[in-house]
Amino acid sequence: MRICGIKLTHDGAVALIEDGRLVFCVEQEKRANNSRYQKIDNLDAVVVALAEHGLDARDVDRFVIDGWWGEVESQFQVLSGAAPITLKGAPYVEGHPEGLLTARDGFGLMLNDTDFRYSSYPHVTGHLAAAYCTSPFAKAGEPAFCLVWDGASFPRLYYVERRAAMFLECLFPMIGHAYAAAGYHFGPYKQANRINWDLGVAGKLMAYIALGSIDENIIKVFQELYEERSATFMEPVGRCSEDSALEPVHEFFDAGALRLKTRAPEDVLASFHCFQESQLVGSIASALQRHSHLPVRNLCITGGCGLNIKWNSALRAAGLFDDVWVPPFPNDSGSAIGAACSALAADEGFVPLEWSVYSGPAVQPSDVPPGWGASPCSMRKLATILASNKPVIFLAGRAELGPRALGSRSILAAATSARMKDHLNDIKLREHFRPVAPICLEDRAPDIFSPGTPDPYMLFDHQTRAEWRDKIPAVVHLDGSARLQTICRGSQHKVAELLVEYESLTGIPLLCNTSANHNGRGFFPNVAAACHWDRVEQVWCDGTLWTKTP
The missing domain is CATH 3.30.420.40 (ATPase, nucleotide binding domain)
Incomplete structure (x- = not known):
């Protein structure tokens, strides 16, 4: 059973669940340096997302649209190719206390000139289903x-x-x-x-x-x-x-x-x-x-x-x-997943979803602009570069879901200099009081932070222990707190391997981690976007280091 969830309004996204497993979730802001909170205004975005995973719309068993504004129903004005169409969906909230899984069924979802039926559940149902099922x-x-x-x-x-x-x-x-x-x-x-x-x-x-x-x-x-x-x-x-x-x-x-x-x-x-x-x-x-x-x-x-x-x-x-x-996507960035989970719950109950936070778009092939040289780069070499107090854009595998950069579309840097936080805020055009998050090996986090409990999605507040504040000043906020992300030492993600190497070089099991993106836009989709940005001189992507030439 393949269920495709669609979020049309702000934080637009397309998600696919197959037999209880999340195959992908593509948020529109993470395509082509789109603006944050990008809508889906053309249903061709659904066709493209499916095609990138080798699927046609006819391969999908159920389409589900997230509900939106309306007391009884919601309406969406979108394009299908060049043709304007109107779709009707469920309202924002349930109509009665046990009405979360009451669907509004519709037709006219035009994908590649083919008309598909669809269901729609209240917007709050998507939030609840995505949170509980994950x-x-x-x-x-x-x-x-x-x-x-x-x-x-x-x-x-x-x-x-x-x-x-x-x-x-x-x-x-x-x-x-x-x-x-x-x-x-x-x-x-x-x-x-x-x-x-x-x-x-x-x-x-x-x-x-x-x-x-x-x-x-x-x-x-x-x-x-x-x-x-x-x-x-x-x-x-x-x-x-x-x-x-x-x-x-x-x-x-x-x-x-x-x-x-x-x-x-x-x-x-x-x-x-x-x-x-x-x-x-x-x-x-x-x-x-x-x-x-x-x-x-x-x-x-x-x-x-x-x-x-x-x-x-x-x-x-x-x-x-x-x-x-x-969940790592409590806001509307998780609503496409929630729409699909709502249909799953209507069929099977609120069952657990098999999922990974790294289920976003893969790094896209791109033509790197002139003035950048490429060379192979091991994790040990990259750790050495970071230890010399140089930030690096780190692009690895598929993008993370939700608004937090969790090591797949990140700018990483040593946290040992207080000036690094100011530097990262400057290059990202951010206010001086904005914090920079630490990404830390999970087993070392309790030594450095309180409580330091596992927090893989950067969603809780931790206090930096007094004896560590002078050692890692770049990730200590003005009130002594840190928006910690932890990652298991044995994780298959490349950022875990990098942290292990960095720890062996410096004794410090964490790095600064901030999102790799243009101000006000989603994550960089490829190396070319990071190089065109031209504010960090080194970009690492899947084993290759791109360095700006003098």
Whole structure:
């Protein structure tokens, strides 16, 4: 059985599951240096993705489109070749508590001039299915709670087991976009008109708040305003527009700005982060008491807010759950996988998916521009180059899924110089306060970080131990934390082999790791793109080192 999942709106992607195994997921932003959050506006993208894996659309048994805006149904205006077509899909959220797997069936999916039928499930179903089916809980046959918190939804709590899933409750009335909205009122991203909405602002604020301090008096202001105004907050999800849902949120922050105009913006944002974190942890604790008849000690976190590593860590540290799982694609970059998993769940239940995070596009052949010389390069030689404090673009095998570079489309560098973080931020045109992540051998991580537990997808917060901060300053954030990625020493991925060699040379089992991409665009698809970028002088790809000639 081949199931093709399609995400048409922002973070557009095509995924294929065959007999319970993820064959590929191609996010449009990872093609041809496309812009971040690229949509699929032409169905030819589906045809191309299938053809790259030797498949025709007629080889697919089921097509599934991720649901989107709409209370009853969603609509998509796309092209098939040069012909405009309209497709109808499921709404954003389920119609009733047990309606997650209620499909909307359609026809008119034109691929290569052939008309295919398709199904569509609610957008939140895709998030839940992708998170649970990739989790260790699914593999163990254990039920779990699932927190789905997207930009355009309130935090929604679900219960999922092998046979079914159901909606339990909204935890509190605050859409995920509120976090980014705070940045349009305070700090470096403040805008008077708030017209240009940037999906990346929330992640930048998560870094910026390390400049500030948490102030209980500021938190008290937000608490009072929330109690006064929370009844006006709306969950859009098709019931209203995203703009109208944001109006009361902006009014909330306008009122806060009047009362906090003498406070430093970094303190205001740090305190608002803490306010929301307390809301989240406290509301989940209360919900667990209300649903104590469900003796579940597992939690999946998904939706765009699942990228907030500090909230993830707070929930893990609260002691409410035995285990917390966040997939590497909690935002809409995982929605194509989720659409396919929804159809799988409708047929077989919420069964475990066989998958790898390195299931994106392979490195594409390319013509490297003049001025770059190629030579064979072993991992030992590459480790020596890195030890001399020179960054290297590292392209290996298939791209990672989701928004984090995890060693397949990375810029790697030694972490031993504080200047390296500034250098990497400069060449990537990033703000000075943005952190650079460490990629570390898993068995050494507890010696260097707290807790230092396995974190292969860079989705939790870790504190750098005091005795290591001066040894690896480039990966230590302003608050002493690190967005750690761990990788097993015995992994077949080339970056693990490189880390072993680097450790043997230097005694340090980690490197700086940041994404290899143009500012505001997806990962480099090939060597030529990295060379044309021309901001790092050495590019390693599958055994060959390309070096810019003087």
